[in-house]
Amino acid sequence: MASKSLKPPKQPPKNPKKQWSLNDFEIGKPLGKGKFGRVYLAREVKSGFIVALKVIFKEQIEKYRLHHQLKREMEIQTSLRHPNVLRLYGWFHDEERIYLILEYAHGGELYRELRKTGRLSEKQAAIYIASLTQALAYCHEKHVIHRDIKPENLLLDHEGRLKIADFGWSVQSRSKRHTMCGTLDYLAPEMVENKAHDYAVDNWTLGILCYEFLYGVPPFEAERQTDTFRRIMKVDLSFPSTPDVSAEAKDLISQLLVKDSSKRLSLQKIMEHPWVIKNVTSHDTII
CATH class of the missing domain: 3.30.200.20 (Phosphorylase Kinase; domain 1)
Known part of the structure; x- marks a missing residue:
């Protein structure tokens, strides 16, 4: 396929009843x-x-x-x-x-970008977090919980716009769920403890991702799986002295990585948080 073909027409083929x-x-x-x-x-x-x-x-x-x-x-x-x-x-x-x-997301997985650069600038991290927050707010309005937000499941298009992909563990439900699913480093405490969970598991993951974007590793990572489980249940959260991360970013992360799911920062409050407001301007393409 010739490289010039990578600039597609603006509209996808429209024929939902077509037998492809x-x-x-x-x-x-x-x-x-x-x-x-x-x-x-x-x-x-x-x-x-x-x-x-x-x-x-x-x-x-x-x-x-x-x-x-x-x-x-x-x-x-x-x-x-x-x-x-x-x-x-x-x-x-x-x-x-x-x-x-x-x-087709031309930019590939965000995971690759993160591994290549090691970590993201606060501005870039905030743009991605704002994009994710808006997408999850839309999903939650439709009663969809994603349950597996992680860098491997986030893609970038040709403009660098973030796209949530892979809805393999997602569920559409108004009631609490009990299936333990997702990826270990990103699991919320209620999932680790096999308790009922709701949309707040996605909010928790935003805190994990924000930390990983800024520090290069998830906050509760450990050599042994059992140690990761223990750290998540205890919310054993610490901020290394290097790299230098702003107090506002640490505050946002701390308000999302809260064991009591009812006390986690809401998606609306994330968009109103000083760290997001400071780093995401009207000129930034977040949608």
Whole structure:
């Protein structure tokens, strides 16, 4: 696929009732590989629109009994329309595979950027946190809890705009949930303790990410899994002397990493926090 094709038309192919097939796409380079399949750059032949095609092997879905989870993920992500949430345009399948037609995020995983730079500036961290906060506020209004926000699940588009991806652990519910899920370093205390949880688990993760953006590592990281669990349950939070991080950033993190989920800073209060206001101006593209 020629490089000039990377500038797609502004509008994705619009035909929700269309029966897609592999013949509708030109397949390009691989973009990534996961436990259940691979992701490829692709171009819809008729419109020339560039997408990411996620190929999932049915054999793996059957082996791990993930039919319900995948169906829920697809239904939730298709219903969401927000500039900071990766779009799922549609899907189709053949005998062996399921294909998800996803928005293409040219910048790749935020995880890669973070590993390359080590840590982010306070301004860049605040822009990402503001973007995430607005996206999660939209999700929560739709009664969607993501439950697995981490740098690997955050993508960047060609303008550097952040996109929440991978809704594999998400759930749409008005009531509290009991399934322990997500990724260890990002789990809220109520999940670690197998207690009921709600939207506040996503707010906790914003505190974890803010810390990781500024210090380069998650706050409760430990060599042994059991030690990480213990540190999360105790909220064993400390701020190293280096790198130099502002008092406002530490205050925001401290108000999010609170064991009592009802006392965590709300998403609205995050946007009103002095650290966000100081670092995110009207000229910054956060949506």
